[in-house]
Amino acid sequence: MADPQEVLAQRVHDAIVAAFGPEYRDADPLIRPSSFADYQANVALPLGKRLGRPPREAAADLAGRLNVSDICEPPEVSGPGFINFRLRDDWIAAQASLMLEDPRLGLEPAAQQATVVVEYSSPNIAKEMHVGHLRTTIVGDAIARVLEFAGHRVIRDNHVGDWGTQFGMEIEYLLDVGEDSPQAALLRTDPNAFYQAARRKFDSDPEFADRARKRVVDLQGGDPGTLELWQEIVDLSLDYLHRIYGQLGVTLTDADIRGESFYNDTLAGTVAALEEQGIAVYSDGALCAFPPGFTGREGRPLPLIIRKRDGGYNYATTDLATIR
Numbered sequence: 001m002a003d004p005q006e007v008l009a010q011r012v013h014d015a016i017v018a019a020f021g022p023e024y025r026d027a028d029p030l031i032r033p034s035s036f037a038d039y040q041a042n043v044a045l046p047l048g049k050r051l052g053r054p055p056r057e058a059a060a061d062l063a064g065r066l067n068v069s070d071i072c073e074p075p076e077v078s079g080p081g082f083i084n085f086r087l088r089d090d091w092i093a094a095q096a097s098l099m100l101e102d103p104r105l106g107l108e109p110a111a112q113q114a115t116v117v118v119e120y121s122s123p124n125i126a127k128e129m130h131v132g133h134l135r136t137t138i139v140g141d142a143i144a145r146v147l148e149f150a151g152h153r154v155i156r157d158n159h160v161g162d163w164g165t166q167f168g169m170e171i172e173y174l175l176d177v178g179e180d181s182p183q184a185a186l187l188r189t190d191p192n193a194f195y196q197a198a199r200r201k202f203d204s205d206p207e208f209a210d211r212a213r214k215r216v217v218d219l220q221g222g223d224p225g226t227l228e229l230w231q232e233i234v235d236l237s238l239d240y241l242h243r244i245y246g247q248l249g250v251t252l253t254d255a256d257i258r259g260e261s262f263y264n265d266t267l268a269g270t271v272a273a274l275e276e277q278g279i280a281v282y283s284d285g286a287l288c289a290f291p292p293g294f295t296g297r298e299g300r301p302l303p304l305i306i307r308k309r310d311g312g313y314n315y316a317t318t319d320l321a322t323i324r
Contacts, residue, residue, distance in 0.1 A: 002095055002106075004038070004039065004071065004087055005031050005033075005039060007071060008029070008031050008039055008041070008068065008071070008072075008085055009029045009031045011066060011067060011068050011071070012029035012031065012041050012043060012062070012066065012083075013025070013027075013029055014067070015062050015065040015066045015067070016029070016043065016047070016062065018065045019061045019062055019064075019065045020047070020051065020058075020061075024047065024050070027043055027046070027047050027050075028043060029041050029043050030042035030043045030046075034082075034084060034085075036078065036084055037076070037084035037085055037086045038072075038085055038086050038087045039084075039085045039087075040082045040083060040084050040085065041059075041062070041082070041083040041085070042081075042082060043062070043083075044056070044058040044059035044062060044081035044082075044083065045080065045081050048081060054081075055080055055081030056077060056079075056080060056081040058081065059077045059081040059082070059083050060077050062083060063075045063076075063077055063083055066083075068085065070088075070091065071085075071087060071088060071091050072085045072086055072087055072088060072091075073085075073086045073088060104149075107149070107150065109150070109151035110150050110151040110152055113151055113152055113153055114152045114153070115152070115153045115154075115155065116147050116152055116153070116154050116155070117154075117155045117157055118140050118143050118144045118147070118154055118155070118156055118157065119140065119157045119158070119159060120136065120137050120140040120141070120156065120157065120158040120250075120252060120256075121133040121134070121135075121136040121137040121140065121158070122157075122158060122159040122160055122161065123160060123161065123241070124160070124161035124164075124166055125160050125161060125162050125234065125237035125238065125240075125241060125259070126161075126162075126166040126167060126170055126191070126195055126233060126237060127166070127191060127192050127195040127196075128191065128192040128240075129241075129244060134244075134248070137245070137248060137250055137252075138248060138250065140156075140250075141248075141250040141251055141252070144156055144251065145251065156251070156252060156253075156256035157256065157258060158252055158256050158257045158258070159258060159259070159260070159322060160241070160257055160258075160259045160260070161259070161260060161315075162234050162237070162259030162260055162261050163219070163220070163259065163260035163261045163264065163318065164216060164260065164314070164315070165212065165213065165216055166195070167215075167216065167219060167230055167233065168212040168213060168214070168215035168216035168218075168219060169198045169199065169201075169202045169212040169215075170194065170195060170198050170233055171212075171215050171219070171226060171229045171230060171233070172198075172208065172211050172212045172215050173194075173197065173198035173201060173202075173208075173212075174187075174229060174233075175229075176201075176208070183197060187232075187233065187236050188236060191236065191237060191240060213310065213312070214310075216312055217310060217311060217312045220264060220267075220312060220313060234259070234261075238257075241257075258322075260315075260318040263318050263321040263322055266321045266324070267313045267317050267318065267321055270317065270320050270321040270324055271287065271306055271307055271313075271317065273324075274289060274306060274320075275287070280306050280307075283303055284309070285309035286303075286305050286306075286307065286308050286309045287305070287306050287307040288303035288304060288305050288306060289303070289304045289306055290302070290303055290304070291304060304316050306320070
């Protein structure tokens with residue numbers, strides 16, 4: 001479909017030259033959507049100053065020279081010199097019909113292909129997605145489809161949270177209740193209930209919370225027993241995600257899912273590079289970066305923790321490794 005704003009801009013440009021001469025061909029038609037019509041041309045306001053004439057008078061001369069009868073109803077001059085355009089229904093219908101006959105809907109492929117990374121909802125997979133995850137999954141997929149249709153190369157990235165404190169918490173809780181217990185069976189039937197039970201214990205039992213945090217360090221360190229339990233939970237969670245994505249009809253595939261665990265082997269190298277460059281420094285036992293321009297209420301630099309005091313990594317570390 002021809003863009004009416006572009007079509008009108010060309011017609012107004014032609015009318016400017018016809019009415020006032022070629023020396024005014026550089027005047028911007030200033031076509032804008034209007035609350036009083038479909039579009040309006042505001043060019044008469046700055047053009048009137050150049051001509052030394054009232055803008056409304058210049059607008060009237062322009063309106064008399066406009067050749068837009070195939071697109072619009074007769075243009076109207078309003079206010080201090082606006083020219084209002086109302087598109088004809090039959091012109092809109094004709095443009096829509098042309099789109100229907102074209103498999104690309106009138107859209108030419110992009111002249112220059114760009115590579116675009118589209119991040120989807122990136123949920124934590126140890127628990128259910130909420131409505132925000134569903135919304136961003138659909139928005140992300142719509143963006144990816146539109147960009148691909150326009151001819152760009154799209155990299156889909158669902159950076160799921162399959163690493164970190166929630167897994168230390170769930171693994172430790174699983175060991176406490178027993179793998180054959182009714183509570184453990186919730187991992188298959190109601191994973192959110194299992195997560196919530198583990199969370200309640202984490203919040204109410206300091207000794208359990210310490211064990212869960214230690215389990216995260218074991219997980220990041222590659223402890224075989226911890227990794228085996230972690231993989232069981234991840235597999236069950238991914239089955240759940242696939243069911244939801246299938247119901248939504250999005251274009252995500254297994255190849256588009258890269259959990260935080262995917263970058264685990266690159267975390268140490270990322271941190272070492274930041275240390276070598278002097279970007280990461282120790283502060284209160286944790287390794288931190290202090291990005292310039294980010295300060296707290298008292299004007300002190302805000303830290304971005306890259307490695308915690310217990311040696312564990314966090315979301316920031318994984319995000320930096322992903323970008324790298």
